[in-house]
Amino acid sequence: MGVIVFRYFFDIHLSLPIPPNVGFFVKLGNETSIISTTMRQGDKIFSFTRDTYEWLCPPQNVEKNDSLSNIEIIKLEAVRDRESIPIRYIRKFKDRDSYSGGIIEPTNYSIFNVHLNIDNIRSLQNKEIYNKFLKLSEDMLEHFIRLYQWVSQEKDVYLPNISDCPIVEVLVSENGDINSGILNQTFKFHSTKLNWDNLTKKPVKKTPLSKEAMNWFSNLLKSGKELELYQKLLLDAKEQGHLNRKYDLAILKIGTAFEVFVQDRLLRACELKGIKKLPGKGKNAKEKDYKEAIINGNVREELLSIYLKEITGISIKGTKAYNEWYTNAYSIRNEIIHRGKTDVNDKDAEVAFNSTVKLIFEIEKKLSQAEIKLN
Known part of the structure; x- marks a missing residue:
């Protein structure tokens, strides 16, 4: 029996009043671990320059070296508990513009040690076994941070992408286990895992916008119109997937965006046509106030199946766009909400997004063909 430790760092600060050598016993499903933090x-550094970092030299060097006297340092401070605390340094060359140097922000960051029992340290030579423990450590740490967020309600503590930690240090102890405590064990270095997958997915070069897209963009800017709520929600969903890799949350937000779109179009169509009442669901159902019916209606069974045709004369159910949306977006969203489905990936989120946008365009097209102008 031995212990393997995965050591992570993230720029979040947990206000836990415990010594650094004390850990929390954590249980997740049938697995257990000890997590210490x-x-x-440290400092966050952003450079406006590449390949030259003269502006980054220590402040004392600026004062002593005449060749560096052209560097201006602007210090921003915040007063906390009657004490001035530096929160940002802006450095630039006095005879150049504001983007000739860079920015330094003092920051607190946390080291997290996830301790796991392992039957045989040598088994880590097997890649499949190693990855199993790595994934377990990520799940444990995410669970730990999530529970801390829930208990503390601290606004500055976010859930990082655990698998994106740039450097993960791996330590091992060949004696004991986490149940006998971690203080009496001697850990030795095993390996270092470097992560750059998220960097390689960033495009080095981007294809310029087409002429049509440029015209569209220019016309939107000139129009003075803001994006609608459903459009903002779709963009949020895209960020949730691409940036945060929370694909289940992205699909939920895609569903919310579509529901907001359909409700908005139906409400505006009712107002345009002077419709005040809508039929209830079922043969003997009483009529409802149109706002109540649309806002409380099920998006598939009522909004799309009954009210869209009742209000606008448009039928969307059974079309290719509708069927793709139902299979690729609506059904998966329901599985996430009602069955706790979490095994969704980037492809699932992408297909859900594209299917939803396609149905939105189809509805807008049919509204236009029916000469129901809602914009």
Whole structure:
């Protein structure tokens, strides 16, 4: 029996009043671990320059070296508990513009140590076994941070992408287990895992917008119109998937965006046509106020199946766009909400997004053909 430790760092600060050598016993499903954390101080650095970092030299060097006297340092401070605390340094060359140097922000960051029992340290040579423990450590740490967020309600603590930690240090101890405590064990370095997958997915070069897209963009800017709520929600969903890799949450937000779109179009169509009442669901159902019916109606069974045709004369159910949306977006969203489905990936989120946008365009097209102008 031995212990393997995965050591992560993230720029979040947990206010846990415990010594650094004390850990929390954590249970997740049938698995257990001990997680300890320490806070350290560092700096976030952003450079406006590439290949030259003269502006980054220590402040004392600026004062002593005449060749560096052209560097201006602007210090921004915040007053906390009657004490001035530096929160940002802006450095630039006095005879150049504001983007000739860079920005330094003092920050607190946390080291997280996830301790797991392992039957045989040598088994880590097997890639499949190693990855199993790595994934378990990520799940444990995400669970730990999520529970801390829920208990503390601290606004500055976010859930990082655990698998994106740039450097993961792996330590091992060949004696004991987590149940006998971690203080009496001697850990030795095993390996370092470097992560750059998220960097390789960023495009080095982007294809310029087409002429048609440029005209569309230019016309939108000139129109003075803001994006509608459903459009903003779709963009949020895209960020949730692409940036945060929370594909289940992205699909939920895609569903919300579509529901907002359909409700908005139906409400505006009712107002345009002077419709005040809508039929209830079922043969003997009483009529309802149109706003109540649309806002409380099920998006598939009532809004699309009954009210869209009742209000606008448009039938969308059974079309290719509708069927793709139902299969690729609506059904998966329901599985996430009602069955706790979490095994969704980037392809699932992408297909759900595209299917939903396709149905939105189809509805807008049919509204236009029916000469129901809602914009």
